[in-house]
Amino acid sequence: xxxxxxxxxxxxxxxxxxxxxxxxxxxxxxxxxxxxxxxxxxxxxxxxxxxxxxxxxxxxxxxxxxxxxxxxxxxxxxxxxxxxxxxxxxxxxxxxxxxxxxxxxxxxxxxxxxxxxxxxxxxxxxxxxxxxxxxxxxxxxxxxxxxxxxxxxxxxxxxxxxxxxxxxxxxxxxxxxxxxxxxxxxxxxxxxxxxxxxxxxxxxxxxxxxxxxxxxxxxxxxxxxxxxxxxxxxxxxxxxxxxxxxxxxxxxxxxxxxxxxxxxxxxxxxxxxxxxxxxxxxxxxxxxxxxxxxxxxxxxxxxxxxxxxxxxxxxxxxxxxxxxxxxxxxxxxxxxxxxxxxxxxxxxxx
Ligand code: N2P
Numbered sequence: 503x504x505x506x507x508x509x510x511x512x513x514x515x516x517x518x519x520x521x522x523x524x525x526x527x528x529x530x531x532x533x534x535x536x537x538x539x540x541x542x543x544x545x546x547x548x549x550x551x552x553x554x555x556x557x558x559x560x561x562x563x564x565x566x567x568x569x570x571x572x573x574x575x576x577x578x579x580x581x582x583x584x585x586x587x588x589x590x591x592x593x594x595x596x597x598x599x600x601x602x603x604x605x606x607x608x609x610x611x612x613x614x615x616x617x618x619x620x621x622x623x624x625x626x627x628x629x630x631x632x633x634x635x636x637x638x639x640x641x642x643x644x645x646x647x648x649x650x651x652x653x654x655x656x657x658x659x660x661x662x663x664x665x666x667x668x669x670x671x672x673x674x675x676x677x678x679x680x681x682x683x684x685x686x687x688x689x690x691x692x693x694x695x696x697x698x699x700x701x702x703x704x705x706x707x708x709x710x711x712x713x714x715x716x717x718x719x720x721x722x723x724x725x726x727x728x729x730x731x732x733x734x735x736x737x738x739x740x741x742x743x744x745x746x747x748x749x750x751x752x753x754x755x756x757x758x759x760x761x762x763x764x765x766x767x768x769x770x771x772x773x774x775x776x777x778x779x780x781x782x783x784x785x786x787x788x789x790x791x792x793x794x795x796x797x798x799x800x801x802x803x804x805x806x807x808x809x810x811x812x813x814x815x816x817x818x819x820x821x822x823x824x825x826x827x828x829x830x831x832x833x834x835x836x837x838x839x840x841x842x843x844x845x846x847x848x849x850x851x852x
Pocket of ligand 1 (some may be wrong): 540542543588601715716733735762764
């Protein structure tokens, strides 16, 4: 009896001690947020501001294409709390049940968003995504070097600017430019359409000097290239670098251009969902969102933040295009994405 009682007492002590130890650990371990986002898209100051306000440490990992992000995410392994996919990838992840629902009613600052940026076809009702920034893919022209008028893809690749061109390192984007040039819908990725784009893309790639999805602006500033097909935010920074009136011009291709809507989403099984919700609400604050626009001048969907932007920022034609350009968003194309990659790998190895 005596021995049994002692054994029981020992057992209780051990259990109590490990409980104390794990509680202590939980109290000392700093809460974290694992953010997997595009390069050149989330200002360092915004991360620091969030860490200071919440005490949550942010681990940042970057990608430069949706496809690379998807591959890593779906491989499992790493446990991300927030990702930043474009519209067609949000659509695909919802279909695959890979996202946690987001209760927008629990986000105090959700009301700041432009209703026009909400309830889009890739996520009706914004049940799984909150818009980060909206942008286009278009042409930057160094008008000090390129004297001809550049209206579209066909002008960029007319053969005169061989090896003076930078393009995004993005297979889906490049193929969409060829489809638009052929007058075909950019989401119709059939074997037949791809075969039609192949000779066009082949001719284009020979003229490309560099592929860069991270910071193509740098190649313009260094004078390595005079033409490029890049993200609008990169074009907007070049426009700013030139004090607006200068040599770098942004042209939305006459054949039509991709308008992307990039959002924050919480992957299924994210370990720190509360921290992810806090981050989303934080970046929706007008004075925080304003900082994102300053460093990365895409179209800000936050109307309250837009009220805080300077006149020059709102007049930047790459950030806030005038008129009615021909724009189209990408749709989830399922397995056809692999056909694009196969064709592009083949062409780029030639
Ligand atoms: C920023 C990336 C732009 C987002 N570097 C393209 N969807």
